[in-house]
Amino acid sequence: MTQMTFARAINSGLRKSLENDPKVILMGEDIGTLGGVFRVTDGLQKDFGKHRVVDTPLAESGIMGTAVGLAYRGYRPVVEIQFDGFIYPAFDQIVCQVAKLHYRTQGAVKMPITIRVPFGGGIGSPEHHSESPEAYFTHTSGLRVVSPSSPQDAHTMIQQAISCDDPVLYFEPKRRYHDKGEVDESLDAAGSLSMEKARVITEGHDVTLVAYGPLVKTARDAAMAAADEGVSVEVIDLRSLAPVDFATVEASVRKTGRMVITHEAGQSGGLGAELAASITERCFYHLEAAPVRITGFDVPYPYSKLEMHHLPSLDRILDGVDRALGRPNSLSGLEG
Amino acid sequence: MLTDELGQGGTAAGGPGNRAGHQGGAGQNLVQLITPTGERVSHPEFDPWVQDISDEQLGTLYEDLVAIRRIDTEATALQRQGELALWPPLLGQEASQIGSARALRADDFVFSSYRDNGVAYCRGVDLTDIVRVWRGNASSGWDPYTVNMATPQIIIGAQTLHATGYAMGIQNDGVDSVAITYFGDGATSEGDVNEALVFAASFQAPVVFFCQNNHWAISEPVRLQSHIQIADRAAGFGIPSMRVDGNDVLAVMAATRVALDRARRGGGPTFIEAVTYRMGPHTTADDPTRYRDANELEDWAAKDPIRRVKALLDRKGLLTEEFEAAVQQKADAVAREMRAGCINMPEPEPLDIFKHVYSTPNSWLDRQQDHYSRYLASFGDPAGAHSEEGAR
Numbered sequence: 180m181t182q183m184t185f186a187r188a189i190n191s192g193l194r195k196s197l198e199n200d201p202k203v204i205l206m207g208e209d210i211g212t213l214g215g216v217f218r219v220t221d222g223l224q225k226d227f228g229k230h231r232v233v234d235t236p237l238a239e240s241g242i243m244g245t246a247v248g249l250a251y252r253g254y255r256p257v258v259e260i261q262f263d264g265f266i267y268p269a270f271d272q273i274v275c276q277v278a279k280l281h282y283r284t285q286g287a288v289k290m291p292i293t294i295r296v297p298f299g300g301g302i303g304s305p306e307h308h309s310e311s312p313e314a315y316f317t318h319t320s321g322l323r324v325v326s327p328s329s330p331q332d333a334h335t336m337i338q339q340a341i342s343c344d345d346p347v348l349y350f351e352p353k354r355r356y357h358d359k360g361e362v363d364e365s366l367d368a369a370g371s372l373s374m375e376k377a378r379v380i381t382e383g384h385d386v387t388l389v390a391y392g393p394l395v396k397t398a399r400d401a402a403m404a405a406a407d408e409g410v411s412v413e414v415i416d417l418r419s420l421a422p423v424d425f426a427t428v429e430a431s432v433r434k435t436g437r438m439v440i441t442h443e444a445g446q447s448g449g450l451g452a453e454l455a456a457s458i459t460e461r462c463f464y465h466l467e468a469a470p471v472r473i474t475g476f477d478v479p480y481p482y483s484k485l486e487m488h489h490l491p492s493l494d495r496i497l498d499g500v501d502r503a504l505g506r507p508n509s510l511s512g513l514e515g
Numbered sequence: 516m517l518t519d520e521l522g523q524g525g526t527a528a529g530g531p532g533n534r535a536g537h538q539g540g541a542g543q544n545l546v547q548l549i550t551p552t553g554e555r556v557s558h559p560e561f562d563p564w565v566q567d568i569s570d571e572q573l574g575t576l577y578e579d580l581v582a583i584r585r586i587d588t589e590a591t592a593l594q595r596q597g598e599l600a601l602w603p604p605l606l607g608q609e610a611s612q613i614g615s616a617r618a619l620r621a622d623d624f625v626f627s628s629y630r631d632n633g634v635a636y637c638r639g640v641d642l643t644d645i646v647r648v649w650r651g652n653a654s655s656g657w658d659p660y661t662v663n664m665a666t667p668q669i670i671i672g673a674q675t676l677h678a679t680g681y682a683m684g685i686q687n688d689g690v691d692s693v694a695i696t697y698f699g700d701g702a703t704s705e706g707d708v709n710e711a712l713v714f715a716a717s718f719q720a721p722v723v724f725f726c727q728n729n730h731w732a733i734s735e736p737v738r739l740q741s742h743i744q745i746a747d748r749a750a751g752f753g754i755p756s757m758r759v760d761g762n763d764v765l766a767v768m769a770a771t772r773v774a775l776d777r778a779r780r781g782g783g784p785t786f787i788e789a790v791t792y793r794m795g796p797h798t799t800a801d802d803p804t805r806y807r808d809a810n811e812l813e814d815w816a817a818k819d820p821i822r823r824v825k826a827l828l829d830r831k832g833l834l835t836e837e838f839e840a841a842v843q844q845k846a847d848a849v850a851r852e853m854r855a856g857c858i859n860m861p862e863p864e865p866l867d868i869f870k871h872v873y874s875t876p877n878s879w880l881d882r883q884q885d886h887y888s889r890y891l892a893s894f895g896d897p898a899g900a901h902s903e904e905g906a907r
Contacts, residue, residue, distance in 0.1 A: 204687075230687050236717055241676060241710030248626075248680020248694070251665065254687075268706070275670050276677070279654075284666060286871040287658040320872055320880075344874040375878070422879035 186356040188330035192337035207259030243272035263298040264307030278321030301354035303483040311444035317421035324421040326350040328395035330360035338368035352393035377424040383413035387431040391417035401496040436467035437503040446474040473499040547760040553826020564769035583633040585846035607794030610820030614767030625664035626674035627697040638662040643856025672705035682720035691779040695723040701732025712752040719783035729793035734806040749786035761791030762820035
């Protein structure tokens, strides 16, 4: 076990993938000489060469489209999108090509492309640097979408994503890049918990609290605070956003009868809506209360002085827990 | 202006395909080796690239041209008869497609658009597979790796990036294969094509950009896409370009060979503008009389790509009755084969809708498939044999 930052844990996972498979090739803006604006690819070009760690021109569709061509040729491209808000020029190639080529060619052409996206807010950045665009991709068939929340998961899940024969969107919670944790680099990624499985990280019996990526830490802290008040919160780290491991969430909700979902992305049409609907369909008679969503607002990502109002905080999550439990809360007395 | 240029043999300034383009002005001269009346005109730079083409090979090219026109016409007929939902005719563009595709090696890889069925024919794509998509029986017709040609792209220009990425892979693999991408004049306005040119130039990727300027992007004329000659745009990317008579199968072949040779030698990308004309509609759902002048069509009919090769063969005394009959027989045979393949194509099974979305199981989709199977089974039908009428 080694203490390392979240960013370093991804770097170490990328290094292992580059070592294990000569077809793995990293592409992106500033990922080579600079090592990425967040230094996630630090030192990799020096060690693996310019043909395996490729600094590309500043054109996201170009990066994604050439990655498709490389995948056609049998390569396994790992593409870095520098910031969440920069992914949109690549949207067409992701949705129309990356996601659909396997289906279009009846399985003849595989698209084992990993798309790394630093996402989420909380770092005081200007517009386009703090977005949570995951729902665009969870809504797109043919893609898999994951988001790690700890250095260990970041390390193993990036390797699993790269070895997956389907395209994977790998959302990295950028405000956790500098968080440290124990990472066992000797762990066999293939033998570790699948990136498609959710994980119960805090057991509890009163309310199920579902989070992913940057808010897992906030959710865990909220559960600890709730415990002080005698409320037992079960926290689930979703890990996979598409497909969602409903079996794990369902088992928890059958036990607790209540569910709170939290994400930074705006509420309407977000992943929380899918979770609320699916869990209601699957275990309606075990629910004691309507599912509660604590999310970002349906606003463009706000300027940084206001982002703390937009981002679900420990207190807002606890307010949601109170709503799920029917305890006094900020909306007490409001109908619907 | 274009009409005038196409009437005469042109000469390229500088070495073959080394033209760096103009700032405005008249642009590049058109490379032409066979005039519309079938005269073989000499061209010092490009002649050497087709000097190996024997009379017999010229005859084979003629057969290809006739066959693909016959296939194209048959497919349009199949659409009119309700056997195909849609068809994008290539009528008029035969020489561009045959001349370039016959210059390729088996290990080269093609990324094309939906109108490049002449290229598919040359690559050896099964004729039934060419119409599979247009009958609605599949999202694409063939396994790209069996013929080294990606299935046609519908998103305009997207395939130029795929070709460039593939070429970067070729480069990494240290072999001398080449990727070639086909696209139209309309596509040159797309960001993807411009990004592909940037990437190809920056990495000096072994890729050939083959633009068929057929003058129309559905209803939009080429002058709406480009203020200068399309070939001259390449210079801005640092990519050498050529502008060839796209209705001249030999000129197209010569230019493509120049480009392929450069790519194989590590000289990077080349841009070819093949000046041709879409004689038919954009697709069978289009009505070009709404937007283009009949006179224009007549002008281009006089420059037909097949007639000029026929005239050349005639001048050479090769156009015997026997030869013509054999060519017609071949064309009829391929058309018959395609028609039979089209009409006898097996229908897809309802649950095929779920196949190949992912390469490994997916819990969301598996559940939906399970539920839909149960739904189908609720009619007492085995899932595969269910019809829409039966559901009511």
